[in-house]
Amino acid sequence: QSVLTQPPSASGTPGQRVTISCSGSSSNIGSNTVNWYQQLPGAAPKLLIYTNDQRPSGVPDRFSGSKSGTSASLAISGLQSEDEADYYCVTWDASLSNLVFGGGTKLTVL
Amino acid sequence: EVHLVESGGDLVQPGGSLRLSCAASKFTFNAYWMDWVRQAPGKGLEWVANIKPDGGEAYYVESVKGRFTISRDNAKSSLYLQMNSLRAEDTAVYYCAGGLLGAAPHWGQGTLVTVSS
Numbered sequence: 655q656s657v658l659t660q661p662p663s664a665s666g667t668p669g670q671r672v673t674i675s676c677s678g679s680s681s682n683i684g685s686n687t688v689n690w691y692q693q694l695p696g697a698a699p700k701l702l703i704y705t706n707d708q709r710p711s712g713v714p715d716r717f718s719g720s721k722s723g724t725s726a727s728l729a730i731s732g733l734q735s736e737d738e739a740d741y742y743c744v745t746w747d748a749s750l751s752n753l754v755f756g757g758g759t760k761l762t763v764l
Numbered sequence: 765e766v767h768l769v770e771s772g773g774d775l776v777q778p779g780g781s782l783r784l785s786c787a788a789s790k791f792t793f794n795a796y797w798m799d800w801v802r803q804a805p806g807k808g809l810e811w812v813a814n815i816k817p818d819g820g821e822a823y824y825v826e827s828v829k830g831r832f833t834i835s836r837d838n839a840k841s842s843l844y845l846q847m848n849s850l851r852a853e854d855t856a857v858y859y860c861a862g863g864l865l866g867a868a869p870h871w872g873q874g875t876l877v878t879v880s881s
Contacts (some may be wrong), residue, residue, distance in 0.1 A: 656808070689865055691809075698859060698871040699809065710867060742809050746865060751823050753799065753864060758808035 657682060658743055658756035665762040671731040674759045676743030678724050682754055686746045688726040690719055693740045693758075702741075703728060730761075738763045766791045766870045770860045773875030780850050780879070786843040786860030786872055793841040794818075796863050796870075800834060800845050802856035803874075812858070813845065827853075850879045 659677040666672040676688065687706050691699035701710055703719035706726065718729045726743055743756040768791070772784040784800070799814040813834040815822045822834050833846040843860055857874040 687865065689869075693809070698873055701867075701869050704865075704867045704869075708867065740808070744809075744811075744864060750826075752825055753811040753814060753823075755801075755809045755811055 656757040657747055657750070657752075657754040658745070660741075660743060660756035660759045662757065663760050663762065665764055666730075666733045667764045668733055668735065670733045671729060672733055672761065674728045674730075674741050674761070676726040676728070676756045678726075678745065678747075678754075680724060681749035682724075682745050682747040683721065683726055684724040685748060688719070688721055688743055688745045690717075690726075690728045691742045691744065693742065695739075699742065733763055735763045737761060768860045768862070768870055768872035770858065770872045770875035773858065773877045775878045775880065776850055777881050778851060778879055781846070781848045782850065782877060784845040784847065784858055784860075784875060784877070788841040788843070788860075788862070788870075791841065791862070791870060793836075793862070794838040798834075798836060798843045799861045799864050800843075801859045801861055801864075802854075802877075803859070804853075804856040807856075810856070811864075814864075815843070847877070850877075852879050855879045 690703040693699045706721040707719045741759045747754045767789045800812040813824045815834045831849045835844045859874045860872040863869040
């Protein structure tokens with residue numbers, strides 16, 4: 655059981671907008687910033703969003719992040735087939751003194 | 765380009781030990797918190813441990829406390845994970861990573877640890 659809760663799966667058709675949620679608590683998301691990673695099959699994770707809503711250079715502006723209270727979200731607009739991957743949220747949990755990942759969301763582009 | 769290269773993964777029997785290494789290059793190693801993250805076959809990412817830039821503090825996920833030890837040698841730009849009393853559930857690809865909560869994280873390609881008799 656992950657400390658951060660993500661839906662196990664999400665899907666959309668090309669061009670659609672999809673949102674992936676990440677729910678936590680006051681000891682993690684509520685008091686720390688959130689990063690989002692994309693993992694393609696057989697590859698190491700790649701940073702998509704840092705500090706809740708910042709995009710590293712090279713990441714398309716189709717990807718956006720937000721945080722409110724103890725939850726965070728990743729939105730992908732203009733869905734493309736190459737977006738099919740696993741997505742993970744991550745933050746620090748002060749109560750556990752652990753870095754915690756969400757369980758991951760497998761995005762399927764129909 | 766930054767390189768993090770893990771080594772040391774192998775097939776080991778339950779109860780056995782293994783030491784993973786991670787060599788960093790083109791990277792200000794001594795400025796970063798460094799982490800080990802693992803991924804069991806077909807499963808999600810699980811953070812295992814991390815260590816402060818000067819090596820003075822380290823944190824572990826509960827399931828490995830007392831069995832795993834993370835360490836670093838800043839002079840060699842290297843990170844280590846000593847794994848003792850290995851269990852089947854420790855089977856995973858182990859990634860070396862740095863700056864996971866920052867704006868410029870770095871990941872290795874991973875090394876496979878298989879615990880099986």
